[in-house]
Amino acid sequence: MPENGASAKTASAKTAPATPGLAAAQETKRQRTRMIIRAVGMLPVLLLLCIGFHVLSDGRFFTGQNIGIVVQQSAVNTVLAAGMTFVILTGGIDLSVGSILAASAMAGLIISKFPDLGALWLPVAVLTGAVFGILNGALIALLRLPPFIVTLGSLTAVRGAARLLGADTTVFNPSIPYAFIGNGALTLIPGVVSIPWLWVIALLVILVSWLVLKRTVLGVHIYAVGGNESAARLAGIKVWAVLIFVYGVSGLLAGLGGAMQAARLYAANGLQLGQSYELDAITAVILGGTSFVGGIGSIWGTLVGALIIAVLSNGLILIGVSDVWQYVIKGLVIIGAVALDRYRLQGSART
């Protein structure tokens, strides 16, 4: 009975013609509740997790130092997940962000060692990511290949490229320019409040993403492509351009993530850096309420999702859960998130 909800709704709209104002108000209210549930959806879960870990760890969670660690650890994943949100909103997937992050970090570090070009390492890292992302997008949009396959391929190929860049060794640069973004903090009130630069970057990325998704024509087109690609094409939207854009953004933000990692570690290794980061990014997006089918979701949800993952990792360590069990628990969280996704879709108009 796929149409139950819809027919009940239309029936109800017709049966209460005497009080259209009231019915309208009710409908608006219900719709707003649904929107709020979708948007803040996992925020209560995040708060519960925080409080739970605080209690279980005898008050070691909510300390300035620990919160600093949590946000610092979530920063790179937040940036990757923001890019992933663009992609998943169009109904696609980007499995290659971890590899792109590694390749970008390698490229950045190598450039940073040239005395004259050193300062350019940051834009080089970001651009490297963007180029790989645009390549993904071009293959998907122009050759109409499935995103899963294309990015599965680049997951492997770009990983190889990352290893090639450093001749399969670890590249160090203890005097890398702009190292402060990896380890420094922006002081708001001297001696009292400071925010790690990594977290500042992550928040800026979220803010800009929100602006693009909700306040620009391009944003509406991204939602439209994810909601109904054929209709988007017929409505005159350049679907190919939208797809290249979202994969380009995902790659660019993976490049930025690579730069953040390089600045933090002063080093990069093409083999190890960013392994399985794509899974954390995807988990954050889905936890944040963005539908795998596309067309539904918000960037704020992604931020909450990324924080949940960071809190989970941090909290499990705080309360002394073994490394092995951390994997099991995180895996179950991913499955639970997808189950939530299905449940949420039931309430949508498209079933």
Add this chain to the structure above:
Amino acid sequence: MSEPILEMRRVSKSFFSIKALRDVDLTVYPGEIHALMGENGAGKSTLMKILSGAYRPDPGSEIRIDGQPVQINGPHGGRAAGIAIIYQELSLAPNLSVAENIYLGREVSRGGLLAREAMQAGVGPILARLGADFTPQTLVANLSMGQRQLVEIARALHARSRILIMDEPTTALSAGESERLFALIRQLRAEGLAIIYISHRMDEVYALGDRVTVLRDGTLVGSLDKGEIRADAIVRMMVGRDVSSFYKKDHDPQARPGAPVLAAVDIGDGRRVKGCSLTVHSGEVVGLAGLIGAGRTELAHLIIGAAPMTSGHVEIEGRTVSIRTPGEALDAGIAYLTEDRKALGLFLDMSCLDNINLAVLGRDAKFGGILDRDKARERAKRAFAGLGIRAANVGVPAGGLSGGNQQKVLLSRLLAIGPKILILDEPTRGVDVGAKSEIYSIIDNLAKAGTAVLVISSDLPEIIGICDRVIVMRAGHIAGQMRRGATPLSQEEIMALATGTEQLDA
């Protein structure tokens, strides 16, 4: 008359605080085709879902079958009570054979293994009785829509159903298939089945209905016996007021002929459309008629660049234009309303506001592609008021609206760009009577304002009612055209052109 097979008394159904059905009575006799009509949202589907067991009626409702009170719980309850529903969207598994579909959920097995032969043998006689031209082994994916409907009916008969509910069964059928279906329905009536026939189409109700029951706003308006069935009476019952002139056509291009705006010259795609030419003038409404599969939609897709053209060209206001994508068509001033608004038109999860503004977002945007949200809201509100779109507010998702309102939302998107040429593909399909009439008057106003309108429709009374000229397609060719003169266009002549039987005596 014999005893009623089905009696529904004071049937109500509430969803939370809202009554979808209020004290509805319905009596159906064996050997009767009972047409059930009403606008979308009038409660037809709710009533049928109660009969199928999908919904449970409110306390105080009473359903009797053969005079015995029954409780219908779940889909098995409906089947056990001898009620079968054939839905608009057929519920067959295309990857399974006919026999497997008919036995779906009640497979015969022997020693834990599927008894395929027994199932096929069991289905054979029923298919023969229905005059099916396919075997039990045929894969459903290989059947036409009409043949699939037959499988649905066979499934109902196989379950020994005595009450058959058909929900708009001809929506996806060609004219010939519909005729065969009608003959079959009459045969089933003669065999003593009771058939509840839900339809928006007046001509079908004329042709089939022994009785018509009309619902409006969840209540019973009344029933008409065969002798009393008349279009104006039914429409009045459905909408609750007189629909003075259902088809609105005040514009008159003959009084003030416009310049040719759209000309397709010898266009084709090498497959479904073979060298078609047509012209539409400013202020003119041209109908494009033909059987399903004649290539009308494909022709429209060629004009708007949704499919590649292999021959011919398109001219707009006398200038040859190259249109390779729907986006370029919009830029050239051609807007196209798809026949499949859910799959190809609307974004069901997006708000009406976004749906309406989608095509003009770029034009309205501020510097740097920033949305002008005030302008968008203003435009959506104007569309709601101007086209009479009924929804709680412009922010609700388009998917929650009724068919007619969805169509108007989609139409608003096209009107927002201010097109010179409007191509409407089945503009009133799945739209209730009230909204239909409103859409006709929108078309009429557009023509008055000088828009060139091309209407693709399978609803001949509609074509005749609103068009100045009709072009008929058959098998990918333009079979001919007729101009509305002193005498109205005739349905028979159009059908003759569409089917290629001009020589037949009328």
